[in-house]
Amino acid sequence: MFGFGYYSPTKxxxxxxxxxxxxxxxxxxxxxKVLIHYGGKSAVKSGLIDRVKASLKTSGVAYTxxxxxxxxxxxxxxxxxxxxxxxEDVDFILAVGGxxxxxxxxxxxxxxxxxxxxxxELFAKKRKAENFLPIxxxxxxxxxxxETSNSCVITNEETGEKRSYNDDIARPKFAIMNPExxxxxxxxxxxxxxxxxxxxxMERYFTQGGNMELTDEIAEGLLRTVIKxxxxxxxxxxxxxxxxxxxxxGSLSHNGLTGCGNDGGDFASHMLExxxxxxxxxxxxxxxxxxxxxxxxxxxxxxxxxFVRYATQVMGVTPEDTDEKTALxxxxxxxxxxxxxxxxxxxxxxxxxxxxxxxxxxxxxxxxATGGHKGSAKVLYLEDMxxxxxxxxxx
Amino acid sequence: MFGFGYYSPTKxxxxxxxxxxxxxxxxxxxxxKVLIHYGGKSAVKSGLIDRVKASLKTSGVAYTxxxxxxxxxxxxxxxxxxxxxxxEDVDFILAVGGxxxxxxxxxxxxxxxxxxxxxxELFAKKRKAENFLPIxxxxxxxxxxxETSNSCVITNEETGEKRSYNDDIARPKFAIMNPExxxxxxxxxxxxxxxxxxxxxMERYFTQGGNMELTDEIAEGLLRTVIKxxxxxxxxxxxxxxxxxxxxxGSLSHNGLTGCGNDGGDFASHMLExxxxxxxxxxxxxxxxxxxxxxxxxxxxxxxxxFVRYATQVMGVTPEDTDEKTALxxxxxxxxxxxxxxxxxxxxxxxxxxxxxxxxxxxxxxxxATGGHKGSAKVLYLEDMxxxxxxxxxx
Numbered sequence: 001m002f003g004f005g006y007y008s009p010t011k012x013x014x015x016x017x018x019x020x021x022x023x024x025x026x027x028x029x030x031x032x033k034v035l036i037h038y039g040g041k042s043a044v045k046s047g048l049i050d051r052v053k054a055s056l057k058t059s060g061v062a063y064t065x066x067x068x069x070x071x072x073x074x075x076x077x078x079x080x081x082x083x084x085x086x087x088e089d090v091d092f093i094l095a096v097g098g099x100x101x102x103x104x105x106x107x108x109x110x111x112x113x114x115x116x117x118x119x120x121e122l123f124a125k126k127r128k129a130e131n132f133l134p135i136x137x138x139x140x141x142x143x144x145x146x147e148t149s150n151s152c153v154i155t156n157e158e159t160g161e162k163r164s165y166n167d168d169i170a171r172p173k174f175a176i177m178n179p180e181x182x183x184x185x186x187x188x189x190x191x192x193x194x195x196x197x198x199x200x201x202m203e204r205y206f207t208q209g210g211n212m213e214l215t216d217e218i219a220e221g222l223l224r225t226v227i228k229x230x231x232x233x234x235x236x237x238x239x240x241x242x243x244x245x246x247x248x249x250g251s252l253s254h255n256g257l258t259g260c261g262n263d264g265g266d267f268a269s270h271m272l273e274x275x276x277x278x279x280x281x282x283x284x285x286x287x288x289x290x291x292x293x294x295x296x297x298x299x300x301x302x303x304x305x306x307f308v309r310y311a312t313q314v315m316g317v318t319p320e321d322t323d324e325k326t327a328l329x330x331x332x333x334x335x336x337x338x339x340x341x342x343x344x345x346x347x348x349x350x351x352x353x354x355x356x357x358x359x360x361x362x363x364x365x366x367x368x369a370t371g372g373h374k375g376s377a378k379v380l381y382l383e384d385m386x387x388x389x390x391x392x393x394x395x
Numbered sequence: 396m397f398g399f400g401y402y403s404p405t406k407x408x409x410x411x412x413x414x415x416x417x418x419x420x421x422x423x424x425x426x427x428k429v430l431i432h433y434g435g436k437s438a439v440k441s442g443l444i445d446r447v448k449a450s451l452k453t454s455g456v457a458y459t460x461x462x463x464x465x466x467x468x469x470x471x472x473x474x475x476x477x478x479x480x481x482x483e484d485v486d487f488i489l490a491v492g493g494x495x496x497x498x499x500x501x502x503x504x505x506x507x508x509x510x511x512x513x514x515x516e517l518f519a520k521k522r523k524a525e526n527f528l529p530i531x532x533x534x535x536x537x538x539x540x541x542e543t544s545n546s547c548v549i550t551n552e553e554t555g556e557k558r559s560y561n562d563d564i565a566r567p568k569f570a571i572m573n574p575e576x577x578x579x580x581x582x583x584x585x586x587x588x589x590x591x592x593x594x595x596x597m598e599r600y601f602t603q604g605g606n607m608e609l610t611d612e613i614a615e616g617l618l619r620t621v622i623k624x625x626x627x628x629x630x631x632x633x634x635x636x637x638x639x640x641x642x643x644x645g646s647l648s649h650n651g652l653t654g655c656g657n658d659g660g661d662f663a664s665h666m667l668e669x670x671x672x673x674x675x676x677x678x679x680x681x682x683x684x685x686x687x688x689x690x691x692x693x694x695x696x697x698x699x700x701x702f703v704r705y706a707t708q709v710m711g712v713t714p715e716d717t718d719e720k721t722a723l724x725x726x727x728x729x730x731x732x733x734x735x736x737x738x739x740x741x742x743x744x745x746x747x748x749x750x751x752x753x754x755x756x757x758x759x760x761x762x763x764a765t766g767g768h769k770g771s772a773k774v775l776y777l778e779d780m781x782x783x784x785x786x787x788x789x790x
Binding site for chain 2: 006007008013214218221240245252
């Protein structure tokens with residue numbers, strides 16, 4: 001067991017109709033001019049943006065707006081938001097959307113809080129942030145956990161680099177979570193979200209050096225719940241209870257709770273996927289499910305007790321006569337689950353076919369992004385990353 | 396499932412030696428004069444208070460001190476702290492101890508933040524707090540969860556009333572949690588702590604109206620972990636891993652996490668125990684284990700599905716041919732567990748023998764404290780409370 005820090009100050013307001021409290025809430029933080037930041041047209045069409053504006057108006061809070069955030073949110077949109085924020089003297093950012101919109105809002109906040117500096121320097125790991133504008137969100141996609149996390153992932157579309165920057169000062173002030181707002185999502189987005197949520201806990205689960213029993217219990221309970229609800233939502237997307245379970249799991253899976261007492265987590269699958277996202281613009285959760293089985297088969301012998309526990313406690317596998325067999329059965333059960341909810345388990349199913357050259361390019365970029373190596377279950381170097389990409393490409 | 400709010404902003408610093416970071420940490424909150432608040436002599440004798448002072452000195456933070464907080468912390472000590480704080484111009488309170496010390500610190504903070512008002516009015520529910528001085532803790536007893544909770548319980552020794560006041564503004568800024576600091580506790584205190592920790596989750600578990608699966612999974616995992624570790628610590632009090640599990644469980648059990656999506660919880664056992672504590676000054680956790688079996692037998696038929704689930708998922712009971720039998724077997728298993736760790740399961744074992752008149756007095760006081768009734772598993776009125784006290788007295 002390792003010592004740890006845990007800090008998750010975001011106030012959560014969870015339940016039906018909670019988005020109508022936004023004006024009242026934002027006012028308690030002394031906001032004078034809010035930037036409403038959102039994605040595509042669905043938030044506008046559904047009337048959500050209008051309700052948000054009405055709530056702000058009622059509370060006497062001024063606002064401006066910027067839509068058009070895309071999945072794998074882009075640096076150009078971030079820069080646009082920073083310029084708008086400067087012109088309009090924005091002092092609070094409200095993200096209305098999923099992880100991409102919230103991450104874009106976080107990046108804009110970094111930029112507005114230190115307006116003389118180039119915001120990409122944070123993601124290029126050239127400096128640390130010293131200030132941050134308060135942000136909050138109304139969540140419409142359960143997936144990234146960005147509504148309570150300290151993470152932010154941005155894609156520099158000029159270089160094809162997808163890079164993260166994590167800092168506790170970026171933890172949002174509050175998160176409004178109404179499960180009904182996620183009901184209109186296409187199935188592929190819903191299930192990609194479930195895959196992403198599970199992976200945030202799995203990245204913290206497959207580690208070396210001892211864990212806390214309490215953390216394992218929470219992690220396993222969360223994973224079982226998401227597996228159950230992902231299956232329900234595949235057939236019954238308007239199931240409120242399942243939507244609610246998945247939404248809350250999304251926050252708890254990435255606010256730090258499921259990693260307390262471990263060594264900081266593996267996160268190699270995430271880093272491998274970031275390169276796939278950067279090069280092929282795939283949906284993040286689907287990218288994760290497409291790379292995970294190959295990662296798992298490549299590393300499981302190095303982290304056998306955890307893979308055995310995962311197989312029995314999460315996937316409900318009956319132990320085989322050897323730990324290796326039990327672990328492999330757990331990985332297979334996970335693939336079966338991914339397939340059942342329509343998620344890919346290799347590159348072909350994901351719809352990408354990188355050449356050998358592109359695989360090397362992704363691996364080299366991953367090495368640069370990770371400072372040379374990544375992982376806890378097994379520490380991966382360039383050749384390991386190439387091998388895993390190849391496995392996923394040939395599966 | 397119900398909508399909910401969740402807010403647990405306390406920064407947790409967990410692990411060996413973390414108490415030495417206190418000066419550095421407190422400085423980041425801009426504290427100029429800290430009141431170090433603690434209980435008996437053990438914190439002084441062990442050298443902990445000296446280490447705290449050394450850390451504050453190194454960071455250039457001034458301090459004053461007030462010891463002598465007793466279990467079931469008293470209003471007189473709170474008033475003493477308020478007077479001292481005013482004289483010394485204290486702007487931050489550091490509690491070094493367990494729930495009693497932290498609660499006393501919270502009450503002093505309420506008093507110092509509104510110095511013209513009588514602090515007891517909060518506990519008598521005559522007004523709401525409008526301000527609060529920042530507090531933090533170095534935890535030395537795993538039990539109350541006050542290090543991250545919004546709760547504060549104070550005993551007015553003049554009237555014999557033990558009353559709580561809960562307010563989110565009282566959530567501590569940070570909690571330093573070094574499991575080693577709890578190793579010297581007497582077994583009875585350790586196990587009372589475990590009983591208290593479990594009860595904070597059980598109060599939220601035995602409810603009506605639908606729960607979240609994710610919350611249930613977390614609650615059950617937490618309870619199983621504490622049961623396992625309470626047994627270990629009964630024989631091996633210096634087991635670091637078990638100390639750590641229990642310590643972290645103490646925080647998660649009362650910061651709100653194990654109640655998300657339920658109706659707000661039952662908390663009748665807590666209210667019944669408060670009267671026992673007010674009249675007989677019993678150890679809180681032991682008082683809870685002494686009243687719970689009688690409460691459970693009185694209410695279980697009204698909340699059968701939850702008692703059945705508790706029996707099978709937490710106590711590992713094999714289902715009987717009727718739900719009632721399964722539920723009762725779960726209650727018996729819980730009594731066996733309490734006895735195994737040296738905790739009382741009735742008033743005799745707790746060492747109290749209230750007269751019929753005293754039982755009525757406690758019940759009437761409980762009715763006043765709860766505004767007439769209390770409970771979710773079953774709503775309890777005066778006669779119900781009397782009946783439960785009598786059952787515990789005759790068991």
